[in-house]
Amino acid sequence: MDRVEGTVIARHGALIRVHTNGRTLLVTSRRRLRWRGGRPTAPNLVVGDRVIVETHGDEGVIVEVQPRHSSLLRRSPGTRKPQVIAANIDQALLVFAATKPPPKRGLLDRFLVACHVAGIQPVITMNKVDQGTEAIAPWRSVYEGLGYRVLFVSARTGWGLGTVKRCLSESTTLFCGPSGAGKSSILNAVYPGFKLRVGSLSGSTGKGRHTTTRAELMPLPSGGFVVDTPGLKEFGLWRVDASTLQESFPEIAQHQGCCRFADCSHSHEPGCAVIDALENQEIDRQRYESYVTLLQETRLPDGGRRESRPGNPAAP
Numbered sequence: 001m002d003r004v005e006g007t008v009i010a011r012h013g014a015l016i017r018v019h020t021n022g023r024t025l026l027v028t029s030r031r032r033l034r035w036r037g038g039r040p041t042a043p044n045l046v047v048g049d050r051v052i053v054e055t056h057g058d059e060g061v062i063v064e065v066q067p068r069h070s071s072l073l074r075r076s077p078g079t080r081k082p083q084v085i086a087a088n089i090d091q092a093l094l095v096f097a098a099t100k101p102p103p104k105r106g107l108l109d110r111f112l113v114a115c116h117v118a119g120i121q122p123v124i125t126m127n128k129v130d131q132g133t134e135a136i137a138p139w140r141s142v143y144e145g146l147g148y149r150v151l152f153v154s155a156r157t158g159w160g161l162g163t164v165k166r167c168l169s170e171s172t173t174l175f176c177g178p179s180g181a182g183k184s185s186i187l188n189a190v191y192p193g194f195k196l197r198v199g200s201l202s203g204s205t206g207k208g209r210h211t212t213t214r215a216e217l218m219p220l221p222s223g224g225f226v227v228d229t230p231g232l233k234e235f236g237l238w239r240v241d242a243s244t245l246q247e248s249f250p251e252i253a254q255h256q257g258c259c260r261f262a263d264c265s266h267s268h269e270p271g272c273a274v275i276d277a278l279e280n281q282e283i284d285r286q287r288y289e290s291y292v293t294l295l296q297e298t299r300l301p302d303g304g305r306r307e308s309r310p311g312n313p314a315a316p
């Protein structure tokens with residue numbers, strides 16, 4: 001009997017595909033798994049889980065799971081329960097095009113909140129810089145000023161792809177972004193010949209591809225993985241409450257505790273340090289608008305609000 005460590009890259013019912021030392025094993029899982037560091041709330045094996053497999057000849061069985069350092073959740077269809085779709089994702093490449101399709105700040109800010117909540121490092125990636133960077137140049141200073149990593153790249157000319165390749169090499173990376181931003185093109189330019197499931201990264205409408213609800217990890221030649229998930233569009237906000245939202249905006253978190261009211265929502269209150277900073281142009285107005293939009297979503301019935309707190313205004 002041997003014990004090997006590996007990463008779950010796909011699930012097919014009871015069969016689980018585990019990547020270990022450059023090869024792939026098809027194994028089963030012991031019913032009573034040992035969860036190192038304690039059982040998680042959703043004790044199901046998901047892609048990205050780091051596992052110990054006991055092998056006997058050609059057969060293998062998963063016996064142990066390492067603690068997860070991040071969990072990507074989505075609301076499971078038809079219910080309000082969260083579902084873990086992947087574990088241990090290190091980073092998300094948030095891909096937008098410089099001009100076409102027009103990049104949307106609101107979507108970027110939503111992704112940044114989702115990354116914060118999931119414990120995933122965001123890398124803002126502006127693609128198609130060969131088409132001109134006038135529209136997005138101001139983004140760079142705003143987001144770098146907030147401490148985010150911003151890459152300018154072109155899948156077409158190869159500009160900046162060396163950095164992307166280094167960034168992907170040993171990490172597990174989720175690609176997010178609107179359809180047509182160039183996610184597949186970037187991956188194909190960085191790893192020529194690397195075959196993606198058609199349409200899977202592009203978040204297309206599902207036409208001409210088999211629809212699966214499961215995420216998979218695709219091993220990269222360099223040791224890292226790319227997360228291929230049809231659930232990308234659902235990488236939205238799940239039950240984010242107002243205080244989590246505020247922590248997800250560094251420029252708002254920075255003023256936390258400086259407002260007149262301890263439970264200030266920073267949307268309309270007098271003596272609000274965030275609104276003061278906005279008026280002094282220390283906070284970018286579009287970022288603030290994203291915050292207000294997302295704050296309203298936390299107040300929707302199936303949004304983030306776990307309980308209504310008296311004294312917390314229900315509407316701005």
Ligand code: GDP
Nearest residue numbers: 128154155156179180181182183184185201202
């Ligand atoms: P995805 O939906 O995000 O995977 O986007 P695709 O990779 O399918 O790219 C969408 C379109 O943008 C395709 O027609 C690509 O040829 C084009 N495209 C991708 N990257 C670039 C780039 O860097 N520059 C230019 N000019 N076009 C690009």
Ligand code: ZN
Nearest residue numbers: 259264266272
């Ligand atoms: Zn305030």
